Amino acid sequence: MFSLGYVSKELRRRWGRTLVTALGLAAGVGLVMGIIGVSEGLSDAQNRVLSPLGSVGTDIIVTRTIAPTTNQSTTTTTTTTPGFAGRGGAGGGGFFASGVAGATTSSQATALLNNNASVITDLAKLGKAGTKFTHDFFLPGTLITFPSVAVSDVAKIPGVTSAVGALSLQALHETGTVPTITDTVKTGGQTISTTVTPPKLTPAQTAAERTCIQKVLEKSFSSGSGGSHGTGPGSGRGGRGGTGGGFSGFASNPAVEKCLTPAQISYEQKVVVPEQTITRILKPPTTNTSTSSYTVAGVDPTNETTGLVTKAQLVSGTWFTSQPADEVLVNTAYASTKKLKVDGTVTINAKSYKIIGLVAPTLTGNVSDIYFPLSTVQSLASASGYVNEVLVAVKSSSDVSAVTAAIQKELPGATVLTSKSLADQVNGSLNNAHKLANDLGGALAVVVLLAAFLIAGLLTLSSVAKRVREIGSLRAIGWTRGEVVRQVMAETIGIGIIGGLIGVAIGVGVCAIIAAVGPGLSVTATGLSVGASTVGSLVGQTTTGTVTTIVHLSAPVHFATIALAFGGALVGGLVAGTIGGWRAARLAPASALRDLG
Amino acid sequence: MVGTEAIPLGEPLPEHDAGTPLYELSGLERTFSKGGTVVHAVRGINLVIDRGEMLSLEGPSGSGKSTLLQLLGALDTPTGGSIRFGLRDLAAFGDKELTRIRAKEIGFVFQHFNLIPTLTAVENVAIAMFPNHVRPHERRERAEQLLNSVGLGHRLHQLPSRLSGGEQQRVAIARALANNPSVIIADEPTGNLDSETAKEVMAVLSSLHASGGVTIVIATHDEEVAKLTSRRVRIRDGAILEDTAA
Numbered sequence: 001m002f003s004l005g006y007v008s009k010e011l012r013r014r015w016g017r018t019l020v021t022a023l024g025l026a027a028g029v030g031l032v033m034g035i036i037g038v039s040e041g042l043s044d045a046q047n048r049v050l051s052p053l054g055s056v057g058t059d060i061i062v063t064r065t066i067a068p069t070t071n072q073s074t075t076t077t078t079t080t081t082p083g084f085a086g087r088g089g090a091g092g093g094g095f096f097a098s099g100v101a102g103a104t105t106s107s108q109a110t111a112l113l114n115n116n117a118s119v120i121t122d123l124a125k126l127g128k129a130g131t132k133f134t135h136d137f138f139l140p141g142t143l144i145t146f147p148s149v150a151v152s153d154v155a156k157i158p159g160v161t162s163a164v165g166a167l168s169l170q171a172l173h174e175t176g177t178v179p180t181i182t183d184t185v186k187t188g189g190q191t192i193s194t195t196v197t198p199p200k201l202t203p204a205q206t207a208a209e210r211t212c213i214q215k216v217l218e219k220s221f222s223s224g225s226g227g228s229h230g231t232g233p234g235s236g237r238g239g240r241g242g243t244g245g246g247f248s249g250f251a252s253n254p255a256v257e258k259c260l261t262p263a264q265i266s267y268e269q270k271v272v273v274p275e276q277t278i279t280r281i282l283k284p285p286t287t288n289t290s291t292s293s294y295t296v297a298g299v300d301p302t303n304e305t306t307g308l309v310t311k312a313q314l315v316s317g318t319w320f321t322s323q324p325a326d327e328v329l330v331n332t333a334y335a336s337t338k339k340l341k342v343d344g345t346v347t348i349n350a351k352s353y354k355i356i357g358l359v360a361p362t363l364t365g366n367v368s369d370i371y372f373p374l375s376t377v378q379s380l381a382s383a384s385g386y387v388n389e390v391l392v393a394v395k396s397s398s399d400v401s402a403v404t405a406a407i408q409k410e411l412p413g414a415t416v417l418t419s420k421s422l423a424d425q426v427n428g429s430l431n432n433a434h435k436l437a438n439d440l441g442g443a444l445a446v447v448v449l450l451a452a453f454l455i456a457g458l459l460t461l462s463s464v465a466k467r468v469r470e471i472g473s474l475r476a477i478g479w480t481r482g483e484v485v486r487q488v489m490a491e492t493i494g495i496g497i498i499g500g501l502i503g504v505a506i507g508v509g510v511c512a513i514i515a516a517v518g519p520g521l522s523v524t525a526t527g528l529s530v531g532a533s534t535v536g537s538l539v540g541q542t543t544t545g546t547v548t549t550i551v552h553l554s555a556p557v558h559f560a561t562i563a564l565a566f567g568g569a570l571v572g573g574l575v576a577g578t579i580g581g582w583r584a585a586r587l588a589p590a591s592a593l594r595d596l597g
Numbered sequence: 598m599v600g601t602e603a604i605p606l607g608e609p610l611p612e613h614d615a616g617t618p619l620y621e622l623s624g625l626e627r628t629f630s631k632g633g634t635v636v637h638a639v640r641g642i643n644l645v646i647d648r649g650e651m652l653s654l655e656g657p658s659g660s661g662k663s664t665l666l667q668l669l670g671a672l673d674t675p676t677g678g679s680i681r682f683g684l685r686d687l688a689a690f691g692d693k694e695l696t697r698i699r700a701k702e703i704g705f706v707f708q709h710f711n712l713i714p715t716l717t718a719v720e721n722v723a724i725a726m727f728p729n730h731v732r733p734h735e736r737r738e739r740a741e742q743l744l745n746s747v748g749l750g751h752r753l754h755q756l757p758s759r760l761s762g763g764e765q766q767r768v769a770i771a772r773a774l775a776n777n778p779s780v781i782i783a784d785e786p787t788g789n790l791d792s793e794t795a796k797e798v799m800a801v802l803s804s805l806h807a808s809g810g811v812t813i814v815i816a817t818h819d820e821e822v823a824k825l826t827s828r829r830v831r832i833r834d835g836a837i838l839e840d841t842a843a
Contacts, residue, residue, distance in 0.1 A: 006720070472711075473707065
């Protein structure tokens with residue numbers, strides 16, 4: 001077929017040409033390996049950062065969210081009474097009571113609004129007007145709470161390895177002067193006298209009255225009251241002097257009273273206005289109060305692997321101890337803005353909490369600034385027994401969709417987020433770079449490879465052209481066209497093998513350098529609908545629900561990549577050999593005799 | 598790489614009838630069309646070359662000498678007439694058959710030696726046996742023998758660039774002999790050599806002719822070289838001007 005000895009000597013003794021052509025191919029495939037490596041590195045980085053919820057040991061997050069509307073937020077401002085637990089309960093009750101049909105949007109909205117009712121608080125409760133106050137209010141934001149029993153319900157679903165409840169809240173830190181918001185006005189207690197003129201009696205009424213009275217009088221006379229026996233004006237006049245007593249005796253006589261016309265019974269009244277105190281709101285609570293917000297989350301301090309925060313995220317300090325009530329973990333980003341350190345404290349509503357550790361934020365899931373033990377947050381927010389997020393870990397990723405469906409059936413109206421849906425909300429330079437690597441990398445790889453093939457082909461062509469006499473001589477001394485072509489191709493395939501080996505070495509080196517230098521890529525997750533990020537719109541504040549993380553790029557080299565690169569170089573050799581062979585085949589044997597100088 | 602069909606070297610091919618002349622050219626024509634003009638390089642040559650002859654073709658460049666040599670070497674086919682090589686008419690063959698004939702029966706010596714620069718002397722000789730499917734070790738052995746016979750036993754493993762012109766041409770002669778050909782076609786074999794070396798090379802060719810009975814056709818414009826051959830054919834304008842036997 002071809003002379004192996006000749007091939008090896010040709011390659012060895014024309015080492016310069018061999019090396020140049022091989023290096024052309026090597027550079028091509030090395031670059032392609034680098035591109036593939038970077039692309040895979042970006043994929044890996046993306047998988048590492050994006051899918052995981054894995055980074056918090058969670059595959060599914062169950063929440064109950066609702067997007068607030070302008071209408072609802074105005075309604076909120078009219079609600080004045082605090083009392084988180086009751087409304088939390090109402091929300092939770094609605095969650096399960098509404099049961100089969102699922103909670104309607106409006107009932108969810110109501111529950112949510114109730115949960116966020118304490119946005120406007122009775123500031124008067126914070127102290128006397130004019131005194132300084134500092135207070136933290138805890139609001140669930142767009143998440144509606146539900147009873148912790150939901151956690152165990154979810155945990156029972158087949159395929160679920162663990163389900164952990166968490167309470168994720170927006171905290172409003174308010175400081176300022178207690179405003180004068182009320183005054184008290186006392187009213188009533190006066191006695192009001194009025195004279196009432198009885199209506200005139202009709203002649204019939206007068207006659208009836210008189211007859212009645214006469215009867216009464218006759219009766220009393222006949223019963224013998226002495227001296228006053230007999231009729232006549234005299235007696236009438238004589239009786240005048242004793243009008244008061246007589247009349248009074250007359251009037252007080254029940255029998256006489258019966259004769260009176262009803263309108264005459266009462267004609268004089270005392271009216272007493274009831275005494276009352278009216279408290280009026282004089283000003284809306286717009287004082288010098290300044291508000292800042294941060295997010296808090298209550299996590300299960302005993303679960304180190306699943307939850308809103310895991311032990312793996314710890315960058316310094318320690319995880320919750322066995323008595324975690326006053327301990328907190330602080331997000332590194334929040335810690336650096338607030339200049340918080342491990343062993344420092346944060347003070348919330350006059351109580352100090354010890355910072356036992358700093359945790360790195362994750363891109364997905366609900367990132368909070370401060371992590372408390374769940375019970376601490378529940379008591380801070382007066383929401384004992386309630387959670388607003390259930391973090392679920394499943395046995396295998398293939399179970400995710402089945403478990404998702406089961407949870408939605410179990411908890412109607414719940415929002416079930418999977419790691420994938422969260423990953424879709426992630427962007428940043430990593431995402432862009434990965435997109436770039438995918439979109440352009442592939443094209444670039446093809447272009448680079450084609451260029452390498454072309455260079456190798458041209459170099460082979462020029463090499464064949466320089467060997468016209470040599471190849472012509474071979475033809476003259478009896479080498480067939482096929483033998484010459486195969487010889488040339490064997491040489492270029494040999495070059496391809498050398499180029500492949502060098503190229504793989506270059507590629508591995510490039511990938512190693514990339515991994516060593518490890519350019520940082522930022523990843524930003526925005527608009528996660530989990531958590532309290534949208535509470536801002538309720539209270540007229542803007543909070544950015546973004547988390548940025550820097551991921552170091554690595555460029556892994558897989559066997560498939562090496563095989564691909566090596567194969568690419570071989571193909572390059574074959575292409576070059578085909579070009580060179582085609583040229584060699586066209587050489588006439590007689591060219592050996594030509595005087596080429 | 599190597600076929601099993603190892604032909605016994607030194608034996609004439611079956612179709613070779615020792616009784617017939619090696620070459621029998623009659624009315625041989627070769628014309629080239631170049632840009633509309635037709636060049637008659639060889640016009641109606643009749644020539645018979647017997648086995649064992651040592652013949653020189655003389656003529657200035659453009660005389661058709663080279664074209665005739667290519668036709669004799671089965672490197673080209675005529676456009677008219679016939680050229681019998683043994684019992685076969687080369688005019689009837691295509692590239693494949695001509696290549697086969699070259700491989701088995703014709704040896705070439707070129708003006709510029711045309712050795713493979715990346716192969717040693719012995720490899721250069723051995724490579725000529727490659728198309729005939731001779732086993733590598735046999736190739737090597739025979740190559741060494743042949744180089745010894747041309748007086749280069751001490752330079753077997755030198756690359757052509759390390760050899761003098763005369764040495765290179767002797768390697769080329771050894772290569773031409775590798776397949777035990779019926780004829781050696783030499784194109785200006787001394788054209789690139791000084792007169793001293795030329796004499797050496799001609800001595801090698803002459804001794805080959807004397808000892809082995811191989812037919813040798815030498816194209817040359819060197820009178821001194823031509824004088825060393827037993828038959829001198831002068832070519833002018835594509836035709837034989839003079840054909841003299843010494």
